Amino acid sequence: MSSETLAARRDRAFGAGAPLFYNTPLHIVRGEGVELFDVDGRRYVDMYNNVPCVGHANPHVVEAMARQQGTLNVHSRYLHEGIVAFAERLAALHGPQIESVIFSCSGTEANEVALRMARLATGKSGIVCTNATYHGNSAAIGKLTRIGDISNAKGDVRAIPFPEKLRPLVPGASEADLAEAYLARLRGAIRGLEEDGTGFAGLIVCSIFANEGLPDVPHGFMARAAEIVHAAGGLVIADEVQAGYCRTGRWWGYDVLGFTPDIVVTGKPMGNGLPLAATAASRKLVEGFRATTRYFNTFASSPLQAAVGMAVVDVIEREGLAANVATVGAFLKSALAERKGRFVSIADVRGHGLFIGVEIVKTDAARTPDADRAVEIINRLKDKGFLTSNAGAYRNVVKIRPPLVFAKSHAEEFLVAFDATMVELDG
C-alpha cells in the first residue's frame, strides 16, 4: 500500500478535508517512547504529541488496559471501586477546593460539563473567553473558537484579547499597567454581559494560553482576573487539557500562572490515548450540576478509564516525569532562546516545561507574524526526522510539545536539526 493510494482511500473513507499534517503526510505504523516509525522504517522524534504523555506504547499502560478490558469494562451505574479511587486520586492532585469529579470521553465533553456547571451555579449564561482560543468542537464549545475580532462576540459568549507582552495592548506600558489594561477588558466584557441582561457565569481560559501561542503573560494577570471574576459572582474555569498533567514541569498550568480555579477541565494526556477527560470542582458545584442534569456518559467513569488513568498517573509519579519535564524543558527553552539573536526570523521563545513556542516573523520593522515560514520550518524539521507543528493566534509559532519522557539527548539531537533548518532558511 503506497502512501499515495492510502491518501486517496482516506479521502473517500473520511471525506476529503480531514486534517493531515505536513506537505507530504507521514504514513505511520509504530511508536515507542518518543519515537515514531513510518511505513519505510524511518525514525522520527515525536516533539508534538502530548496525548501519549508517558510515551508511545508505554508497557505499563498497555498492561493495565488489557488486564481491565479482560476483567470488566462497563458503565458507571453499578458500584465499582476502580473509578472511585481514580476520582479520589485526581481530586487530590489539586488544592482543597477541588473535591469531586465528572468523567467524560473528550475535552469537548468535559468543557460542555464545565460551562453548564458554571451556568447552573450562577443562574447566568454569559461566558468570557480569550479571542484566539480553542476549547472543543461541539456547537456550544465551538462558539469559543478563535473569535478573533472581539466586536464579533455576542450572545452568551464574549471574547477579550489574550494577555501578552510581545504585541502588547498598550505599547510601551509598564508590566503592571499592561496587566491592568487587559484586566480592564475583562471588566468590560463582564459589564457588557450584565448590562444586556445575559449575566456573567464565568471565565474560561487555557491556564497557559496554549492555542494563543504560549504568550508571556503580564505578571499577576491571572490572579487578579480570578479576583475580578469572583467579585462579579462568576466562576473561573481552567482548561488544563493541554496545560495540565506535568506538561509545564508542575502538575497544573494554574500553578505556573498563579491562580486558583473553581472548575478544572482535563483531557488529552489522561489516558495515554484512551479517550478520557474530566471536569473537577467542589462537591457543591458538582452536586448542583448532577441534581439538575442527572448527567450520564455511557463510556465514561468505566473500569477501563479508571485502570488506564491510574496507570498513567503511576508512571508519571514513579518515573519523576515532572522533574524530567522541568529539567529538559529548561535546557531546551534556554538553548532555543540563545538562537533568537542568531536567526533573524525568530522573534521570541516562550513556554513552560516541555511546551515551548518559537515565534517566527518577517524581517520587516513591524516583525509581522510569518505563518508561511513557520510551516516551512516544521516541514523541513519533519524531513529531518523531528515532528513539530505550528500554532498560535497567527499560526506562526513553532509548537514543541513532546511526550513527557522526552530526554535531554532528544533535545540535543533536535537542536542540530533546528540549526540546520534555520541556516537553510535564514542563512
Add this chain to the structure above:
Amino acid sequence: MSSETLAARRDRAFGAGAPLFYNTPLHIVRGEGVELFDVDGRRYVDMYNNVPCVGHANPHVVEAMARQQGTLNVHSRYLHEGIVAFAERLAALHGPQIESVIFSCSGTEANEVALRMARLATGKSGIVCTNATYHGNSAAIGKLTRIGDISNAKGDVRAIPFPEKLRPLVPGASEADLAEAYLARLRGAIRGLEEDGTGFAGLIVCSIFANEGLPDVPHGFMARAAEIVHAAGGLVIADEVQAGYCRTGRWWGYDVLGFTPDIVVTGKPMGNGLPLAATAASRKLVEGFRATTRYFNTFASSPLQAAVGMAVVDVIEREGLAANVATVGAFLKSALAERKGRFVSIADVRGHGLFIGVEIVKTDAARTPDADRAVEIINRLKDKGFLTSNAGAYRNVVKIRPPLVFAKSHAEEFLVAFDATMVELDG
C-alpha cells in the same frame, strides 16, 4: 471495602447524584460473556448491556486492543491504514448512499456532527425529533431530550409525538389512518419551522424508537416520513446508537423499520466498551461538513479505535451474531408475549431481535402506565440474578437488551425468574 463504604466514597468522589441502578446497587468486579459477578462472587445474567455487544471481556477484543495500544495509538493527522480500512468497512455495511465516515468518541459527539452536517447542508437550522427521545448530553443535543409536551418545543428544535399503536394519537383509527395522523404532525412541525423563518434541516430519530419504549410503529410510517422530509428539502438522520450493530437481528434498525437515512449515527456497541462512535453519510455531505468546520477530534480515528472496531465487527460476522439475535430474540419475545394473558400487569410485549420491552400497567380500565411496578420488577429480577432496567416514555417498560452473544439457555433461565417475579407481584 464494603459496598456501603464504597457508596459513601463514591458520593464524595463523583458528587452525590451520579446515577446508580437498583434499590441496592450492584457492586461489580468481573464480567465474562453475558455474565457479571459481584464482589461476593454472585453471578448475574446481564440482560441490559448493549455496549459489550460481543460479550464482557471478549478475548478477541482484548487482544486487538492490547496489540494496537502496544504498537501505535495516535491522532488522525498522519496517514494510517487501520482507520481508513475500518471506515471503509463500516460504510460498506450500509447501502450505497453511505460513503464516508467521521469518527468520534461518543454518541453525543456523533449526533453533534450529524446535526451540524444537516444544518450546513441545508442552510437551515430547524430539527424535528420525537417527544420522548434521548440523543446525548451536550447543550445542543440535550435540547432534544424528552421534550414531552410538544407545545414546549421552540427555537430550532420541534418535537412530534412518537408513532405508536398502544396509545394511538387517533384511537380506533385504521393503521393507515393512524400513520397518516402521525405524518400530519411531522408536516405541521416542518411547516412551523418554515413559517417562523427557522427553516427545516432534518428529522432525527432512533430507528426503533428505543427510548420511547420500542413502540409498534404504524406500518409504513418511517418510509413516508423520509419522503416528506426529503420533499421539504431536509435530511433524515438515523440514530443507530442503540438500534444498530445487529441489535435487531439485522445490521441496522432502519432495515427493520423500512427507510433509508441520509446520515447514520452509531456508537455504544462499536468498541465493546472503548469509546467509539461515528457519523456516516454520502461523501458530499461529509465533505461539505469538513470544508466548513475543519472538524478534528483528538482521540477519534485513532489506530486503537480502528483495531478494536474491526475486532468487534469480526466477531459479529464470524460468530453469526445477527442470526443468533434473530433466533434467540424471537424465542424470548414470543415466550414473553405468551405471558401477556397470564399476568395482568403486562399490557404489551414489543421489540426487535434482542431488544425487547415489556409494558407494565395498572389494572384500571385505562391501563395506566405503572413505572413503580416496572421498577419493582427490575429490582426483583436483579435479586434473582438477572439484570434489566426500565425505560420508555412513561418509564414503565421493562427493558431487555443483553449482549448479542445471549443464548437460548440464558433466555430460558430468565423466563423462570420472570415468571416467579410476576407471580409474586400479580399472583
